[in-house]
Amino acid sequence: MTALVDVTGRLRKMPAEAGDPVSYTIRVGDTRVPLNEMVGYPLQFDFDGVIRCIHCDRKTNKSFSQGYCYPCFRKLAACDSCIMSPEKCHYYEGTCREPEWGETHCMVEHVVYLANSSGLKVGITRGSQVPTRWIDQGAVDAIPMVRVATRQLAGFVEVACKQHVADRTNWRAMLKGDVPELDLVAERRRILALIADDLAGLRTTHGDNAIRAVDEEGLALSYPVQVWPRTIKTHNLDKSPSAEGVLQGIKGQYLILDTGVINIRKYTGYEVRFRVFPNN
Numbered sequence: 076m077t078a079l080v081d082v083t084g085r086l087r088k089m090p091a092e093a094g095d096p097v098s099y100t101i102r103v104g105d106t107r108v109p110l111n112e113m114v115g116y117p118l119q120f121d122f123d124g125v126i127r128c129i130h131c132d133r134k135t136n137k138s139f140s141q142g143y144c145y146p147c148f149r150k151l152a153a154c155d156s157c158i159m160s161p162e163k164c165h166y167y168e169g170t171c172r173e174p175e176w177g178e179t180h181c182m183v184e185h186v187v188y189l190a191n192s193s194g195l196k197v198g199i200t201r202g203s204q205v206p207t208r209w210i211d212q213g214a215v216d217a218i219p220m221v222r223v224a225t226r227q228l229a230g231f232v233e234v235a236c237k238q239h240v241a242d243r244t245n246w247r248a249m250l251k252g253d254v255p256e257l258d259l260v261a262e263r264r265r266i267l268a269l270i271a272d273d274l275a276g277l278r279t280t281h282g283d284n285a286i287r288a289v290d291e292e293g294l295a296l297s298y299p300v301q302v303w304p305r306t307i308k309t310h311n312l313d314k315s316p317s318a319e320g321v322l323q324g325i326k327g328q329y330l331i332l333d334t335g336v337i338n339i340r341k342y343t344g345y346e347v348r349f350r351v352f353p354n355n
């Protein structure tokens with residue numbers, strides 16, 4: 076059968092644009108394939124065993140921190156443990172792995188937000204990453220709550236919130252579309268009241284202007300999903316290098332195939348042949 080799309084190259088995180096529904100593109104090497112219109116079509120990934128670091132292009136046997144080789148994982152600020160735990164930012168101690176990167180990625184305005192991806196969660200992101208971050212998490216609704224001057228301050232606010240609200244998505248529930256309805260404006264009011272003392276303490280230390288509660292509007296998001304899976308099976312290209320199935324939907328960074336889901340983000344840097352076949 077002649078494929079409609081047949082491209083080989085390194086996988087990257089899927090670019091997505093907010094809309095009703097969100098509009099996805101898959102990046103394979105230098106090729107970008109619009110994916111929404113492929114829902115309903117059979118597709119196939121074949122991993123050839125080569126992973127190339129998305130930073131230095133070096134071949135690596137294993138992907139670290141979603142797409143990096145081990146030397147880059149050890150060297151880059153983007154792979155430091157403070158990225159996962161922003162409250163541990165050590166820029167001020169003069170030990171940032173890449174201070175210039177830190178200045179553009181961490182020492183800039185961040186947003187602490189509430190999202191509904193599989194229930195209420197708190198999260199943080201750089202101001203410029205809204206709404207990309209929300210889409211990557213498969214949120215159906217999200218709302219800014221606090222704007223802060225740095226990534227570390229966002230981490231401090233998030234730590235305070237974690238006593239009251241989850242910071243993780245249950246990705247299986249997210250992919251099943253098993254999401255409760257939430258009033259995020261009301262939730263924001265509730266959480267801000269619960270962390271009022273924490274915010275006051277942070278303002279005393281870091282200045283009033285460094286932490287700003289906001290009343291901005293939220294954003295509702297829908298995803299191009301035709302059929303919600305009832306049970307979640309996952310394709311694992313490390314164990315089984317070929318994955319095929321009919322594309323039934325796209326949510327977060329996942330493709331939902333009738334044979335299981337595949338987390339494209341997890342395979343960033345993997346060299347694959349990607350094919351789409353006619354759907355008759």
Ligand SMILES: [Zn+2]
Pocket residue numbers: 128129130131132133143144145146147148
């Ligand atoms: Zn590298």
